[in-house]
Amino acid sequence: MYNIIIIGGGIGGSAAVLRAAQNGMQALWVLGSKKTRKRSRSHWVKNLDNIVGFHEDIIKSQAIKTLKKYKQEEAITFLENEHYHINNRILIKNTIQRIEMGFPNVKIMEGEVTYLKKTDFGFSVRIGDENIEGNSVVLSTGVMDKQPHILKQNKKGEWEETPKWIYPFANREQVLYCIRCEGHLTKNDSVAVLGHSNRRKQDLQGY
Numbered sequence: 778m779y780n781i782i783i784i785g786g787g788i789g790g791s792a793a794v795l796r797a798a799q800n801g802m803q804a805l806w807v808l809g810s811k812k813t814r815k816r817s818r819s820h821w822v823k824n825l826d827n828i829v830g831f832h833e834d835i836i837k838s839q840a841i842k843t844l845k846k847y848k849q850e851e852a853i854t855f856l857e858n859e860h861y862h863i864n865n866r867i868l869i870k871n872t873i874q875r876i877e878m879g880f881p882n883v884k885i886m887e888g889e890v891t892y893l894k895k896t897d898f899g900f901s902v903r904i905g906d907e908n909i910e911g912n913s914v915v916l917s918t919g920v921m922d923k924q925p926h927i928l929k930q931n932k933k934g935e936w937e938e939t940p941k942w943i944y945p946f947a948n949r950e951q952v953l954y955c956i957r958c959e960g961h962l963t964k965n966d967s968v969a970v971l972g973h974s975n976r977r978k979q980d981l982q983g984y
């Protein structure tokens with residue numbers, strides 16, 4: 778019986794598990810499976826560029842300070858010229874390491890939760906063949922926007938129906954696709970803005 782079961786190995790789950798661990802709770806963190814990861818947003822973020830506090834220069838400046846102290850001029854030049862992508866996967870990997878190193882009361886497991894039921898004492902969660910009990914549950918399984926269907930041009934200039942996911946395009950900063958996820962920068966390309974709305978058609982007339 779856990780105090781808390783946190784479902785989802787993304788940014789939301791990472792924040793929740795850290796706080797649960799720091800509060801000394803007996804916690805279970807369910808990361809998800811290969812299948813759920815592919816659907817998650819964290820998986821697709823290759824470069825976090827708009828979160829205050831997450832910038833490579835923050836770490837670099839601290840490292841350079843140490844290198845200066847020990848007069849490591851050559852190493853400073855190497856570091857200054859290096860570029861580090863800070864993506865979600867690095868943050869999650871780091872959270873897993875922090876938990877594994879400092880919080881034995883937290884169990885981390887891979888797997889997909891397929892069933893969740895309220896019980897007299899809290900919740901029962903099914904992962905594979907196992908039913909696990911917890912007093913409370915944090916659902917941080919993310920949300921998925923509708924993936925628009927788009928065409929891809931191959932090297933011969935022909936249009937293909939192949940891409941199932943728009944994320945690779947978003948990562949290449951060619952398509953602005955989701956205002957809710959801060960939008961994306963575009964580099965002198967023609968830009969398509971794709972989206973959907975619950976507004977009735979007649980409300981949109983004249984726009």
Ligand SMILES: Cc1cc2nc3c(=O)[nH]c(=O)nc-3n(C[C@H](O)[C@H](O)[C@H](O)COP(=O)(O)OP(=O)(O)OC[C@H]3O[C@@H](n4cnc5c(N)ncnc54)[C@H](O)[C@@H]3O)c2cc1C
Pocket residue numbers: 784785786787788789790807808809810813814815816817818819820821822823824825826827828865888889890891917918919920944947948958959
């Ligand atoms: C291309 C792209 C670029 C982005 N860029 C930025 C950016 O620069 N800055 C920024 O702030 N945000 C950015 N975002 C948004 C950011 O990635 C999301 O807001 C964030 O990842 C959401 O975190 P989350 O933990 O809620 O969900 P997710 O990251 O979707 O994680 C969900 C987790 O739940 C797991 N899961 C799902 N179902 C189950 C289940 N049944 N059982 C167990 N586990 C399950 C998945 O495996 C996954 O680990 C971007 C998003 C995209 C797609």
